[in-house]
Every structure is written in C-alpha cells, then in structure tokens.
Amino acid sequence: MSKLSKEEARKRRHKRVRKTVKGTPTQPRISVHKSLNHIYAQVIDDFREKTLVSASTVDTEIREKIENGGNVEAAKVVGENLAKRALDAGIKKVVFDRSGYKYHGRIKALADAAREGGLEF
Structure with missing residues (x-):
C-alpha cells in the first residue's frame, strides 16, 4: 500500500467533512484555502451555488x-475584512469549513478574526 501525500490526505478529509457541512441561504459556509504565499476565504451559499x-x-x-x-x-x-464584508451584505451566522486543514496557525487566526469581526459560528 502506498502512503497518501499530505495534499491527497487533506482532500480526503475535505470530502468527508463536506458531506455534513453545508451552507444555506440563512447560514452560508465560510470556505478557506491556503497556499504558501496567500490565504483565501469566501462565504458560499451552497443551495444556490x-x-x-x-x-x-x-x-x-x-x-x-x-x-x-x-x-x-x-x-x-x-x-x-471577510467579517466586515459579510456584515455589510447582511450575513451574521455562518458555518466554518476548514477544507481539511488542521485548525491551527493561519486557519485558526482567520476564524478568530472573523468571530471578533462579528460573525457567529
């Protein structure tokens, strides 16, 4: 058996989590992606895609x-910034999708800052 690479393992975790974490019109999903040089976050309504x-x-x-x-x-x-933009768009409650990444470092910092900015999750 071959061992999964870190990225393949993360993608498997993400698929597994996405079966239960869904964004709705009343409570959209925050999706996070990180690379070595950047971090991206978006608020998604999965119902309307x-x-x-x-x-x-x-x-x-x-x-x-x-x-x-x-x-x-x-x-x-x-x-x-994401929290400010979401509140301006009338979004207060969200669900957090860490995309298979461990909840520490940059992912935790982004989530904590969004909570401090006024988002509830």
Whole structure:
C-alpha cells in the first residue's frame, strides 16, 4: 500500500467533512484555502451555488496592509475584512469549513478574526 501525500490526505478529509457541512441561504459556509504565499476565504451559499462574499491576500485593499501574504498576521487581516464584508451584505451566522486543514496557525487566526469581526459560528 502506498502512503497518501499530505495534499491527497487533506482532500480526503475535505470530502468527508463536506458531506455534513453545508451552507444555506440563512447560514452560508465560510470556505478557506491556503497556499504558501496567500490565504483565501469566501462565504458560499451552497443551495444556490453562489459566492456571496470573498477576501484574500491578493485583494489590493488587503495587500496594502500586509507585508507577506503567507503568515498569521495576513490571515487575521483577511478574517477581519471577510467579517466586515459579510456584515455589510447582511450575513451574521455562518458555518466554518476548514477544507481539511488542521485548525491551527493561519486557519485558526482567520476564524478568530472573523468571530471578533462579528460573525457567529
């Protein structure tokens, strides 16, 4: 038997979690993706299959505030910005989808910043 790579194992975990975590019109899903240099988050209504709000370290508004996009400080800024945009769009309650990543480091920082920004999950 061959051992799974880290990415393949993460994708398996993500598939398994997505069977139960669903975004609805009243309580959409926050999906997170991270790469070495950036972190991306979006609020998704799975019922209509639409992205309602998004934020990432690639956005020019966020890019001006951070030096490096692949660290915990950048994830905090993305979480704060995502919460602000979601509240402006009338979204208060969400479910958090960590996309198979461990809940620590950048993922935890983004989630905590979104909670502090006013989102409930």
